[in-house]
Amino acid sequence: MTKQNADWIAVDWGTSTLRAWLMAADGTVLERRRSDSGMGALAHAEFEPALLALIGDALSCDRVIPVVCCGMVGSRQGWAEAPYASVPCAPPGIAQATQVAGSDPRIAAFILPGIKQNSPADVMRGEETQIAGVLAADPDFDGILCLPGTHTKWVHISAGEIVSFRTFMTGEMFALLSGQSVLRHSVAAEGWDEDAFENAVSDAMSRPERVAAALFSLRAETLLNGLSGASARACLSGLLIGTELAAARPYWLGQAVRIVGAEAIAAPYLAALQAQAADVTAIADEEITLRGLMRAYATLPETVE
Known part of the structure; x- marks a missing residue:
């Protein structure tokens, strides 16, 4: 696909890996890209260059392309801190995202926040977007999600909200x-x-x-x-x-x-x-995070600056 076909870019930026999907407005995946420029290997000033190294050739000088990000990129050590939303809450969307004031005028980057729980103390970053992907497919789901990984999450979902998690x-x-x-x-x-x-x-x-x-x-x-x-x-x-x-x-x-x-x-x-x-x-859906990012993009205002 040519770079002009990308209407927006979805990004899952974890501690060890940076994943990006070049997207059409209707949700079609035009191209998948990946690099080892995870948050853990980058200083603050290196985030935007790392992103541009992966997607720069897909950008246009004629318009601003939205980049919707989730994951550890929004942590205190990331590109820009996206403050946590508090349970009980729906998975955060663009309205709660942090817009990054980068130096490249071709992109408008939005970082989705993680979620916090004060008692017992707990946090998540990235998993909330997976949860959004599950709810995008099944808005009426009530029950428990188990998200296994390095740090496995058990999440209680009710009425479209994250009620609690461990x-x-x-x-x-x-x-x-x-x-x-x-x-x-x-x-x-x-x-x-x-x-x-x-x-x-x-x-x-x-x-x-x-x-x-x-x-x-x-x-x-x-x-x-x-x-x-x-x-x-x-x-x-x-x-x-x-x-x-x-x-x-x-x-x-x-x-x-x-x-x-x-x-x-x-x-x-x-x-x-x-x-x-x-x-x-x-x-077993390896692109459940992408579905969550698509859900967030759907609420993006038509005019992005």
Whole structure:
């Protein structure tokens, strides 16, 4: 597609990755682009140049192109801080966005805010746009969304609003334990043992107070009984997810749960919840964030300066 075809640009700017979609006004994706210029690698003055390096050739000198952004780009360490909206609230749109006063006159950049919860203290940035994407597809959804990732979110949705949420550092703990602890000698980088995973989930949910000891047992089982790296990986995942499910029980027990995320990361949560007879389905939509950005763009005033 030629650059003249882009009516606006959708941007998902996380800690490690910058993703952009060149969009037509009717929601057609003209082109997908990606770079490693995530927020974590950039100083404040480097954000606009990083964006222009990715999309600059798609801009026009004849008109201003709106750029709708979500994610860590709106954090205190990002391009411009987009203050948090407070629960209960609908996923924030353009009306709550921060417009960035950049130096390039060809773009008008809008950064969507994250969401905060004062008690218990919690925050999200980027996930609120995924939630907006879910509600764009199903405005009447009432129930629980599970957004697995480095920091997994459990979110209560009712009447189109985010009522409450909780964040679990399960993904980060898995990465730290499998890559930097003594368990790095036992846990394989790939492979899976479904039975080992299900047993570990059950053990952790039944006896969460024993999980710290069970974690070290993975190392001992490797040394003494030949536990395979794939089984150790599945056990580690099961112990951590089981502990998370035990703590998140008020969210999922007796509720309709939808897991939103890539299949590889959503599948263990789906299996763990199904084993608890939960009412759960998975939405494997890698562009759910884009749907949320499209929902925000739809409320953009016709005249953008």
